[in-house]
Amino acid sequence: MVVIQFFENNTLVLSQLVNNIPAVDENxxxxxxxxxxxxxxxxxxxxxxxxxxxxxxxxKQLLLKDDKKRRR
Known part of the structure:
Protein backbone atom coordinates (compact mmCIF):
# COMPACT_ATOMS: atom_id res chain seq x y z
CA MET A 1 0.00 0.00 0.00
CA VAL A 2 1.27 3.44 -0.97
CA VAL A 3 0.20 6.92 0.15
CA ILE A 4 -0.31 9.14 -2.90
CA GLN A 5 -0.56 12.92 -2.48
CA PHE A 6 -1.99 14.74 -5.49
CA PHE A 7 -0.79 18.32 -6.00
CA GLU A 8 -2.02 21.04 -8.35
CA ASN A 9 0.12 24.21 -8.44
CA ASN A 10 1.84 23.23 -5.13
CA THR A 11 -1.58 22.86 -3.47
CA LEU A 12 -2.50 19.53 -1.94
CA VAL A 13 -5.69 18.34 -3.60
CA LEU A 14 -6.05 14.78 -2.30
CA SER A 15 -4.21 12.16 -0.24
CA GLN A 16 -5.02 8.52 -0.89
CA LEU A 17 -3.87 5.11 0.27
CA VAL A 18 -3.81 2.93 -2.86
CA ASN A 19 -2.20 -0.20 -4.28
CA ASN A 20 -1.02 1.14 -7.65
CA ILE A 21 0.77 4.35 -8.62
CA PRO A 22 -0.52 6.34 -11.65
CA ALA A 23 1.79 6.73 -14.62
CA VAL A 24 2.86 9.97 -16.31
CA ASP A 25 0.36 11.25 -18.95
CA GLU A 26 -2.40 9.08 -17.48
CA ASN A 27 -5.91 10.52 -17.40
CA LYS A 60 -22.35 29.43 -14.34
CA GLN A 61 -23.63 32.99 -14.11
CA LEU A 62 -26.70 33.51 -12.03
CA LEU A 63 -29.86 34.30 -13.90
CA LEU A 64 -30.80 37.92 -13.85
CA LYS A 65 -33.65 38.71 -11.54
CA ASP A 66 -36.81 39.67 -13.40
CA ASP A 67 -38.19 42.69 -11.52
CA LYS A 68 -41.01 43.16 -14.03
CA LYS A 69 -43.07 40.37 -12.51
CA ARG A 70 -46.11 41.41 -10.59
CA ARG A 71 -45.93 40.94 -6.85
CA ARG A 72 -48.89 39.72 -4.86
Whole structure:
Protein backbone atom coordinates (compact mmCIF):
# COMPACT_ATOMS: atom_id res chain seq x y z
CA MET A 1 0.00 0.00 0.00
CA VAL A 2 1.27 3.44 -0.97
CA VAL A 3 0.20 6.92 0.15
CA ILE A 4 -0.31 9.14 -2.90
CA GLN A 5 -0.56 12.92 -2.48
CA PHE A 6 -1.99 14.74 -5.49
CA PHE A 7 -0.79 18.32 -6.00
CA GLU A 8 -2.02 21.04 -8.35
CA ASN A 9 0.12 24.21 -8.44
CA ASN A 10 1.84 23.23 -5.13
CA THR A 11 -1.58 22.86 -3.47
CA LEU A 12 -2.50 19.53 -1.94
CA VAL A 13 -5.69 18.34 -3.60
CA LEU A 14 -6.05 14.78 -2.30
CA SER A 15 -4.21 12.16 -0.24
CA GLN A 16 -5.02 8.52 -0.89
CA LEU A 17 -3.87 5.11 0.27
CA VAL A 18 -3.81 2.93 -2.86
CA ASN A 19 -2.20 -0.20 -4.28
CA ASN A 20 -1.02 1.14 -7.65
CA ILE A 21 0.77 4.35 -8.62
CA PRO A 22 -0.52 6.34 -11.65
CA ALA A 23 1.79 6.73 -14.62
CA VAL A 24 2.86 9.97 -16.31
CA ASP A 25 0.36 11.25 -18.95
CA GLU A 26 -2.40 9.08 -17.48
CA ASN A 27 -5.91 10.52 -17.40
CA UNK A 28 -7.38 10.58 -13.90
CA UNK A 29 -10.49 11.89 -12.17
CA UNK A 30 -10.19 13.62 -8.77
CA UNK A 31 -13.22 14.98 -6.94
CA UNK A 32 -15.28 14.91 -10.14
CA UNK A 33 -12.71 16.87 -12.15
CA UNK A 34 -10.81 15.38 -15.07
CA UNK A 35 -7.06 15.76 -15.07
CA UNK A 36 -3.74 14.52 -16.40
CA UNK A 37 -0.68 13.36 -14.46
CA UNK A 38 2.33 15.62 -15.10
CA UNK A 39 4.97 14.02 -12.88
CA UNK A 40 5.41 11.32 -10.27
CA UNK A 41 8.03 11.65 -7.52
CA UNK A 42 8.72 9.12 -4.77
CA UNK A 43 9.46 11.04 -1.56
CA UNK A 44 9.69 8.33 1.09
CA UNK A 45 9.41 4.55 1.14
CA UNK A 46 5.64 4.59 0.87
CA UNK A 47 4.85 8.27 0.06
CA UNK A 48 4.54 9.44 -3.54
CA UNK A 49 3.88 13.00 -4.78
CA UNK A 50 1.89 13.21 -8.01
CA UNK A 51 1.58 16.57 -9.79
CA UNK A 52 -1.58 16.90 -11.86
CA UNK A 53 -3.19 19.43 -14.20
CA UNK A 54 -6.94 19.56 -13.58
CA UNK A 55 -9.47 21.17 -15.88
CA UNK A 56 -10.70 24.59 -14.88
CA UNK A 57 -14.02 24.91 -13.10
CA UNK A 58 -16.47 26.97 -15.12
CA UNK A 59 -18.95 28.70 -12.88
CA LYS A 60 -22.35 29.43 -14.34
CA GLN A 61 -23.63 32.99 -14.11
CA LEU A 62 -26.70 33.51 -12.03
CA LEU A 63 -29.86 34.30 -13.90
CA LEU A 64 -30.80 37.92 -13.85
CA LYS A 65 -33.65 38.71 -11.54
CA ASP A 66 -36.81 39.67 -13.40
CA ASP A 67 -38.19 42.69 -11.52
CA LYS A 68 -41.01 43.16 -14.03
CA LYS A 69 -43.07 40.37 -12.51
CA ARG A 70 -46.11 41.41 -10.59
CA ARG A 71 -45.93 40.94 -6.85
CA ARG A 72 -48.89 39.72 -4.86
Missing amino acids: IKIKGRKGKVLSVKEVDGNVVHVHVALEKVIK
